[in-house]
Structures are given as C-alpha cells and as structure tokens.
Amino acid sequence: DVKVTQSSRYLVKRTGEKVFLECVQDMDHENMFWYRQDPGLGLRLIYFSYDVKMKEKGDIPEGYSVSREKKERFSLILESASTNQTSMYLCASSLGQTGSGANVLTFGAGSRLTVL
C-alpha cells in the first residue's frame, strides 16, 4: 500500500522557534506538495516540488521554506514560528511527469502545529 508519512502528528512550539515538518513517500513519486488546512478556508498550497533540489512557491509561501534533498523526502520549515501559523499541515505526493493534471494526490495523515 502506498504511503505518505508525516513524522509528527502533533507539535507544540513557541513563538520564534524554528520548526521542521518532515514528509516521506515510498511510491517513487516525482511531485510533492505542502498544504495548509484551516477551518473555512480549505487547503491552500504553500510550496511544491517536481524533483530533487527543486521547489516552487504556491499560493501562500510567506513565512515558510522547503527542502528536497532526496526524492522521497520533502521538508517544510518555519524559520521563526508565529501564532498565525497554528494550523494543520498536509503533505501530498503524486506520480508527476504527465503535465496533464490527471495525477491523483496521495496525502499523509497531517501534522497539527500549535504555536504559543
């Protein structure tokens, strides 16, 4: 069974701390994504990546950065966490290489971050 694993399900951090959210997929997928989910706002794309060492900004990249040193791992970094970054963070991956838009996204279980 294909899997996207987010290492931390629940995190509590303090304002100003550096936060790492890790995501690993075992499907040899090309594309990886980080979304933020907030009540009433749905899912909003933060960053995505087509390939190793490649990253592209999504719709709400401010305050975040990402790293993709290996194909299977895509990390989301909050350089200095703020209270307005309290949210559910969802990682997803897809096969890629089609450019057709027909790719199915497979999601991890999510990481719920609280910033105090």
Place this chain on the structure above:
Amino acid sequence: AQSVTQLGSHVSVSEGALVLLRCNYSSSVPPYLFWYVQYPNQGLQLLLKYTTGATLVKGINGFEAEFKKSETSFHLTKPSAHMSDAAEYFCAVSDLRTDGLTFGKGTHLIIQP
C-alpha cells in the same frame, strides 16, 4: 486560473436519506475533477475522479458524481447516508501550473440518526 466553489459549509442529512454535496468549478481548460474525503484527524482520501470518458463516475463507499460541462458542476451523491459517512468532503480541480490540485473550502457532512 481555476477555482472551486462548494455550496454549503455544513450539510445535515438523516441516516438513510440522499446525500447531495454541491461543487461548481471554473477552469480555462477542460478540467479534471476530484472528490476527497477527510475523516477526523486524518489526511485526505480519494473518493473518485473524473478525467475523460463517462461523465458519471462511481467511487468508493457508494458515492458517485456527475460531470456536467454545461453547468460547470461536479456534484457528489450517495443514495442512502450511513453514519460512517460523517466527514469533511473536498472537491478539487486540476491545476496545470502546479500539476497538483486546487481545492474548494470543504463541506462538513453531518448524519442525523
């Protein structure tokens, strides 16, 4: 650019009743459309997708959706609701810029006993 509108942030139905969750999309190119479900404290799970071909698409757990180009709609239905259907449902459209998806804001389905 593409967008998705889900009508109704909360929908309540009785167990055994018809479930209808509405989704309208906007896309400058022929769209690929998806419905995902999210159970409490879990990630999103694919229910069904429309890419090409038959406009009535069947998914898991008895759900189906019909792509209507003239109405720019992709509504999700299930003939008879079950308590286990209580969840958040998201409609999404393909995003060629990211090779990912643009999501609607979600509809919380409540099942009354």
